[in-house]
Amino acid sequence: MFEFSKECFPDLLKTYDVYNTISETSELLRLICDVDKQDSKEFKLFYKVSFLDREPIVIKFRGGCTTRNKPDIIEKQTEFSDLLRTNNIITPKYYKTGSGFVQRIMIKGYDLSVTVEDFAKNEIKTVNDSISFLQGQLLAKIHNVSEKYECHVPNKTPLNPFTDNDLFSFEEFSKIKQTLPVVFFNDFDEIVASYRIKKKRLEPISKRNSYAVQGDLSDCNSFLTSRGEIGIFDFNCCGDCILFGDAIMQGWFVSHLMDYNEPLTSELSDKLFLSFISGYNSVRRFTDEEKSLIPDLYSIINAFDRGRIMDDTDDNDNLQKAVKQNNYESISEHLKEIKQLLIDDIKMTI
Secondary structure: OOOOOHHHHHHHHHOOOOOOOEEEEEEEEEEEOOOOOOOOOOEEEEEEEEEOOOOOEEEEEEEOOOOOOOHHHHHHHHHHHHHHHHOOOOOOOEOOEOOEOOEEEEEOOEEEEEEEEEOOOOEOOOEOHHHHHHHHHHHHHHHHHHHHOOOOOOOEOOOOOOOOOOOEOHHHHHHHHHOOOHHHHHHHHHHHHHHHHHHHHHHHHHOOOOEEEOOOOOHHHEEEOOOOOEEEOOOOOOEEEOHHHHHHHHHHHHHHOOOEOOOOOHHHHHHHHHHHHHHHHHHOOOOHHHHHHHHHHHHHHHHOEHHHHOOOOOOOOOHHHHHHOOOHHHHHHHHHHHHHHHHOOOOOOO
């Protein structure tokens, strides 16, 4: 994998008008995009650089030309971050080089895209009720800016609930019927019928215009200022999404897949989700139509959570594994759970 000599950092930083004296450097992230190829030229390598006379910065090297690593996409994502910052969204400052934020360089046969930004300290480690509320407010502020300026980033965000995404998949659930024992067909068909009813109700919203979103409002991408305000960094997943869909998807993400100070239960997840939605609604009001549809989208995401459906790991208890093992008891339990999650609408309080 590519290695950048730290002795070259001062000269690199001068191209971003950073001339301060470096005191220390440390590696923040080393990620090979194709784990089967250790010599892959598709990678991310991030460094924290500390100084004697100023706050730290982060240098990000991205190698290769995948969709998310393309310089023009990174430039658009960074421009969006910078627009948010100039509109009072707390996010680290990016530094310009020449006419833009992204510098493209070739070193030892590696095609690199380089960006430099301020380091965000006080990263949030766990989500609780108040943090979830603040994250909802933050997302609403981002959405307001994006819609106001009609922002667009031509990139597929991985958490778009109206397209194939990383968190839930009705399509993967549908495939299971091919190997499902016939005795469970009625249960399966009832789930599909309930899904189609909810999906039909969501159709008008699914046809709305999309705008740029940050795309990954996780705890590890959020931080708190000394005044208790919440900020956001990491726009690697930034792309276009329907704003209502992004709100519900991010709210589900924050309330189900983060780290928490207490054991996660369905009751706690619902509580955190409602806090997130309340925070969002306090800044950007949901319409009556949207309020009526929040339970539909939330229940679809919940029911067809990939972790519930897919056989990703040997330790993961899921429907796909139960079918492979021909475990009738487990299949029945999974189908009942999915059906119940789809039927039981979360009680809205906004």
